[in-house]
Structures are given as C-alpha cells and as structure tokens.
Amino acid sequence: MYQYVGLIVLFPLIGLFINGFFGRKIKNETLVGMIGSAAVGLSFLVAAGIFVEMLGMPEDGRSHVVTLFTWIAAGSFKVSAAYQIDQLSILMTLVVTGVGFLIHVYSIGYMHGDRGFWRFFTYLNLFIFAMLNLVLADNYLLMFLGWEGVGLCSYLLIGFWYDKKFPGTGITWTGDAANKAFWVNRIGDFAFMIGMFLIFREFGSLTFREVMGGAETLAVGNNTMFWITLLLFIGATGKSAQIPLFIWLPDAMAGPTPVSALIHAATMVTAGVYMVARNSALYALAPTTMMIVAIVGALTAIMAASIGIAQNDIKKVLAYSTVSQLGYMFLALGVGAFTAGIFHVMTHAFFKACLFLGSGSVIHAMHEEQDIRHMGGLKKVMPKTYWTFLISSFAIAGFPPLSGFFSKDEILWKAFSDGSLVLWIIGASAALMTAFYMFRMVTLTFEGEPRWAKDKHPHESPATMTIPLIVLAGLAILGGFVGIPAVLGGGNAIEHWLHPVFAQAHHTMALSEHSSHTTEYLMMGISVVIAVTGFWFGRRMFLADPEADKRIAAKTGFLYRLLSNKYYVDEIYNGSVVRPLVRTSESFLYRVFDVRIIDGAVNGLAKTTGWVSAMMRYVQTGVVQNYAALVVLGLVVVLGLLIFS
C-alpha cells in the first residue's frame, strides 16, 4: 500500500480541479458536495489501508519514504516531492482526512443554498491537499509548501463571506479578519523560513531523516539548535495561535462554521504541534527552547481559558477554548511529552470538531444568531445536537472515561512529573476554567427557558449535519481508549505506536519514570475533582440565573471587564504595533520614501532625459547643409586624428 501514498494527496487535488473548474456549471449542489466529500473520503480509505498494513509490520520497519519526483535540483541542493509515511504522519493523515471527510459531509447541509457553494468545496479540497502535504512531507520545504497552502486556504475561507460585516478591534469586514490571520501568520512563517535556512546551513540537507541523523552527533545545549528550534517554534506560534501570535484565531470565526471546525480547531492549527513533534529530536537538544515552549503553552492555556469565561458569542468561546487546548499541547511538547501532545491533537480534533459543528447546527437553527444570551432551551428542539454537544463538552472538560480525560490528564501528569509544580498548577487552573466555561455555554445555549425572539423557529438540522455530529461524538467518547495510561491497567497503545518516532528525542532527554503510582493516582483524582467542580459551578450558576454574568461583572468589576475585553490584547497590539506601523507607512514610507525617493528617482530620470532631449533636438534644423557641415567637420576631425597621431 505504501506506494499508493501519492493517491492520498491526489484525490483532493482531483476534487479541487473538478469543483474549481466545473463547479459553477454543475448546478446540482449535492453533486458538488459529493465530489468534494468523496475526494477526501477516498484519501481516508487509502490512508486507512496503509495504516492497517503498518499494523502488520515490525515496529522498526514502519517508516517509509516514497519519492514521487525531484522537485528542485541545484548543485548539491536537492529537494524531492517525497512523502514520509511513519507512525506520526499516518496518524495525522487519518485525523485530517477522517475528520475532514465528516466536515465535508456536514458542509453539504450547512452551506445549502449558499451562492458560493462550489467555491466553498473547492477551497476545502485545496485545504485538505495542502494539509496532507504538510503532514506527509519528508522535507522542510515541502512541509513549508503545505504550511503556506493551509495559510492561504485559511485566508480564503475566513473571508469566504467577503461582503459580510464582522465587528472587532480594527476590523469591520470578514475580509479584515482574513487579512489579520494572514498577516499574523506571515510573522510566524518568516521565522519558520529563517529556521529552515539555518537547518540547511547546519546540516546541508532539508530532509527530516538526514537532519535527524545529523542531530544525533550534536551535544545538548548547542547554540545553533537553540536558534533553529526557537525560530521554528515562533513559526508554530503563528500557525497554532500561541502567545504572542494567537490574536488571529478568535477573529477567524468570521468564516463559515465548518471552516472553524476543520481549519481553526481540528487540523490546521495543530500543524504547529505536529511540526514541533516532527522535530522532537532537535528540540531535545535545546532544553532552553523546550522550557520556552512549555511556558508559552501553559500561559496560553490559562490566558485563553480565562478569556473564554467571559465571552458571549458561541463561536468565540469555542475559539478561545481552542487556543487554550493548543496551549495544553505545547505544554506537553515543552516538557518532552510528545506523545501526549499528539494524543491531545487527536482527541481535540474529535471533540472540538464536534463542538464547532454543533455550534454551527445551533447557529443554523437560530438563523445566524450567535449570542448565547439569546438562546436557551434548545435541548428540546434539537436533541441530537444537544446530546452530541454535551458529550463533547464532557470530553473537553476531562470527564472520565471520555477521550479528553485521558489526553488532558496525560499532559497534566507529564507537566507535573517532567516539568514542574508551577506548570501543573497553571494547567490545572486552566482545566477548571475549561470545565466552567464549557458548561456555562452548554447551560446558556441548551438548558433553561428559551430566551430567543418570538419570530425565531429553531429546528433540528438535517441528517447530513447530524450524522457527522453523532460520529464525532462517538469518537470523542472512544478516542481516548487508545491512550489509557499504564497505571489504569491500559496499554497506552498510542505511546507504543509513536515510540519509534520519538525514540531519538527521548534518548537525548534521558527521561525516566521517577514518580510513584500513588502520585499519579492522586493527580488523576485531582483532575477529576477539578472537572466536576467546573461542571457543577458552570451548570448551577447559569441554570439558576442565565444573567449571572451581570452579577459577576458587578461584583468583580475590573477583572470581568479585563476578561470580556480579552485582556485588551487586541487594543495593545493595535496601539503598539498596528497603528505605529500604519502611521509610519502612511507618513514616511508612503509620502516620503515612496513618493519622494522612489517615484522621485524614476520621475527624475524621465524628466532629465526629457530635458536633455528637448535641448538636443534643436540640432535638427531641417536644413540639409547643416547636417552636411557636421559630416564634414566629423570627417576633418577623424582625418586629423589619423594623420597627426
């Protein structure tokens, strides 16, 4: 099956071309949707086939590189379009194509009647194509191609409803939100590129295998490795929405909800996590960077979770929740628990996709209403959405035995055992907030008395939307069972599965099991208590009084305003970066540098030429004898020179 890896990437490309070129002509929405979904579904089947084949192979023989063709060859520099299939990339491929397929199917229902229906599916297929290149690439450059490709799709899809207003700090249209995402990502991409250049300078190659091979001989604490890993991590903070570049993700909610589910929750934003995990061997050589990764992850987790408490837009809550969960993943990576990070990527893809799609279902039913203060009582009207949403909420809050419990608990445990108590406290506090804001949202949206306007008639969504929800909810329940930790008598299958990929990093870091099982049980118990506490408070408080926010706001005053205004981060960035940049561009770069210097040089050259020509043309008198006189003069001069020199 390995040799068919090209097909995984090819199917979305075919779907993209069919819908892109003929989508407008195909009047039938279902057909367009089916082509788009089938393209991803077929990729999933091929990936599943490869996965099954891999299961039957010995552990060391599971990693393969399939070269399709030489992409760039210039002297000693050679880059191939080659795909590396190993335990890590096949896992990501399965998640991308599997969750992607469900979201494609969901989109058929959600985007029904949209005038850009075919355009939507074209972009989605393009996204899947780029994302698969990102996770399957065997070298940094091809990965970067996918990296930029998903960024482009993110831009296209955030601004999909380009004529719709979208309020925000310094933002009026969805197009502004798309630009914001694109520009913020650009900063990260720049760092990624510099990191890539450094890698090439250091190792003379861009393929993962050769770089990891070269890294084997390097000493821990190598200065170059510090810069390489730090730059790559800055790239990851852009794509995966970490401090300081997380600001684009909440505004990315301007896009259609399936986009938020697919790109801004399940797959693209985890690209940074995947990239760091892929480079685990390099990160293991740079303990300083690892520490930075862990701290940034932990801070992002708690900051975003605290903002999530005070948001009223259903998608904004989920967006901050995503940022926060991504923070967890980086916390895991930072303490060396690469498996736990990837495990959380997987479970998060299931329950967060389910939550986003559920919110889409709610928004659909409420006719584009997104404010949870104007919802309530939807439980009875849309039971399927409610139940799947509830299950996923339990999963994200970390209720055993749902998937989120295992992955999040694994991260918290590793943060404690391999990191420090402070990291654990931050992570655990964020977990408490997560449970709280999730059940605040669930309660406000589905429970209690209806608070929506009389003219709204909510209804359950069609089957194309509810079936993906049910499947994802099922995965949110079951997804965690691949990673039951050893202390609970589980095999932690995912840890064994990914072990060969991270063996080199683990070897370098020389991590050892040093804590007793009792501590692990204790930590697990605390996690459960935290989840239940958050759940209980969130539910009780808002079931009793849907306007509890107002009371809290009155009581806490500034603190609440700080949270509901997202710590004023957007305002701070606007004041410290965006506006000075715009002002410098306007007053200096545009009015002085561009107009005076660049345009001045060009226009000046033209004017000088014009002036000289204007003077010169008086030589042309039109009198033939003048010309003849000049010819004679020239002749005399030339002859004179010839004779007298």
Place this chain on the structure above:
Amino acid sequence: MIPVHYYLILSAVMFITGVVGVLTRRNAIIIFMCIELMLNSVNLTFVAFSSYLGNEAGQMFVFFVMAVAAAEAAVGLAIVIALFRNKQTVNINEVNILKW
C-alpha cells in the same frame, strides 16, 4: 614629366571647392554640380596615382565612378524637378520641414 603632387594639389583644390560649394550654396542645381566636382577631383587622383604607380586598377575605378555619377545625376535631377513641381523653388533653405 609633371610630378604627381601637382595633380594631387589640383585635386585637393577641386575637392575643397566642391565641399564649400555644397555647404554654402542654396541652389540645388549648383550643389549638385559641386558634388560632381568632388567626384571628378577623386577621379583625377585615381588617374594620377594609376599613372604614377603603373597600376591600371585606378583607371578602372574611374570608369565605375563615372558610371555611378551618371546614374546619380539622373536620379538627382529627377528629384530636383519633383521638388520644383511641388514648391516652385530649388532653394534648399526653403526645404526644411523635416525638423523639430
């Protein structure tokens, strides 16, 4: 035997007379005649050198020059006539519209 530089001096005088005529006269016919004078001064030089060096090639050239000059005269006079038909003048100072 007349020394060769006598011929050359005569030829140079004729040539310069022709050049000055071309540059200073206004009547197209006279300019034309001055050009003929320049051609013939060159012919004289050819013949003088041919005789002096005992090489007949110079005299051959003279025939060529005469043939070309005859053809040129035919074309040139045709142009002058065409010019006169259009502008009722052969004064080349009045034929100066090809300028800035």
